[in-house]
Amino acid sequence: MAVVAEECCDGVAALLARRWSGGGVDRDWWKWEGAKDGVFTVNKAKTLIYDRPSAGTAMKMEWVGWTPLKCKILVWRAGLNRLPTKVELVKRGISLDNLSCPLCDADQETAMHLFTGCLYTSEIWSRVGAWCRLSPIYAFEVADLIMLADNQMKNKKEIQIIQGIIFTTIWSIWNERNARIFNNKSRRAIELAENVKVSTFFWIRHRSRLKGVLALRTACGALG
Numbered sequence: 001m002a003v004v005a006e007e008c009c010d011g012v013a014a015l016l017a018r019r020w021s022g023g024g025v026d027r028d029w030w031k032w033e034g035a036k037d038g039v040f041t042v043n044k045a046k047t048l049i050y051d052r053p054s055a056g057t058a059m060k061m062e063w064v065g066w067t068p069l070k071c072k073i074l075v076w077r078a079g080l081n082r083l084p085t086k087v088e089l090v091k092r093g094i095s096l097d098n099l100s101c102p103l104c105d106a107d108q109e110t111a112m113h114l115f116t117g118c119l120y121t122s123e124i125w126s127r128v129g130a131w132c133r134l135s136p137i138y139a140f141e142v143a144d145l146i147m148l149a150d151n152q153m154k155n156k157k158e159i160q161i162i163q164g165i166i167f168t169t170i171w172s173i174w175n176e177r178n179a180r181i182f183n184n185k186s187r188r189a190i191e192l193a194e195n196v197k198v199s200t201f202f203w204i205r206h207r208s209r210l211k212g213v214l215a216l217r218t219a220c221g222a223l224g
Contacts, residue, residue, distance in 0.1 A: 061146055066208035067164045071171045078111050078170060079142045085109045102180040103173075114177065115142050120189055121173055127193035128169050132162060145170065161204075168203070169196050 032040035061076055077083050086099045086109040101109040103120040115121060116139040129137045134152055139145045149163035176192055179185045187195070 062160075062163060065160055065164050065167070066203050067167045067171070068203070068207070071167050074174060075142075075146065075167045075170050078115060078174075079146055081111050081142075083111050083174070085111055085114060102177055109177075112141050115145060115170060115173060116140060123189040124169065124173065124193050124196070127190065128165065128196055131193070131197065132165060134162070142170075164203070165196070165200055168199050172196050172199065 030040075031038040034040070034045060061072075061079060063072055065072070074083075081088070086096055088110070090096055090099065099108045101107055101113055101118055103114065104118045106119060107113050107117065125137045125139070129135075134148075137145075137148065139148070145166055146163075148166055149159045149161075153159040153162050172192055172195055176187060179187075
């Protein structure tokens with residue numbers, strides 16, 4: 001035991017006595033593996049983070065559009081599964097007596113169920129899809145909804161409009177969820193779908209370059 005301790009002490013002493021001369025081929029150096037040239041920049045880091053799949057999805061979200069920032073942030077958090085749904089709250093140590101979805105009461109409330117698997121939500125998507133003249137909406141996760149406009153629309157204007165309507169619908173569903181939990185108020189699916197239309201009309205009218213009749217005709221599905 002004493003021999004081992006002595007060898008350790010000698011090794012530490014030799015290491016401390018070693019002088020670093022700098023330079024040379026074998027010197028230590030930092031390399032940023034996020035770029036081919038090995039040089040770190042903030043812009044390269046942002047690109048790497050944006051392009052990297054998040055929360056198990058390859059979701060890419062377009063932030064430019066006519067919906068309010070608070071709406072975009074909510075959709076972004078939903079896509080990353082970062083909303084305080086009942087299941088997620090329990091994971092964070094919050095005790096809840098009931099984990100059921102407040103919209104359909106048929107399954108536990110997760111972001112995936114709330115926006116894609118809930119029977120109440122399914123009716124809303126069906127009505128919004130018919131209004132926008134879309135093919136039937138089949139979504140298995142929030143990322144599918146976020147990418148829906150890119151998959152079904154052809155030109156940039158149509159993509160921006162439909163994406164905004166999808167974001168508005170997600171925003172409205174979350175608000176309905178909160179109203180039921182915290183205010184004990186509820187609306188039928190047809191009423192919420194009408195609310196999506198009203199919000200869309202208002203936001204396109206006041207937050208986009210589309211004005212007047214053109215904005216209303218475009219938003220209500222007269223695309224192409």
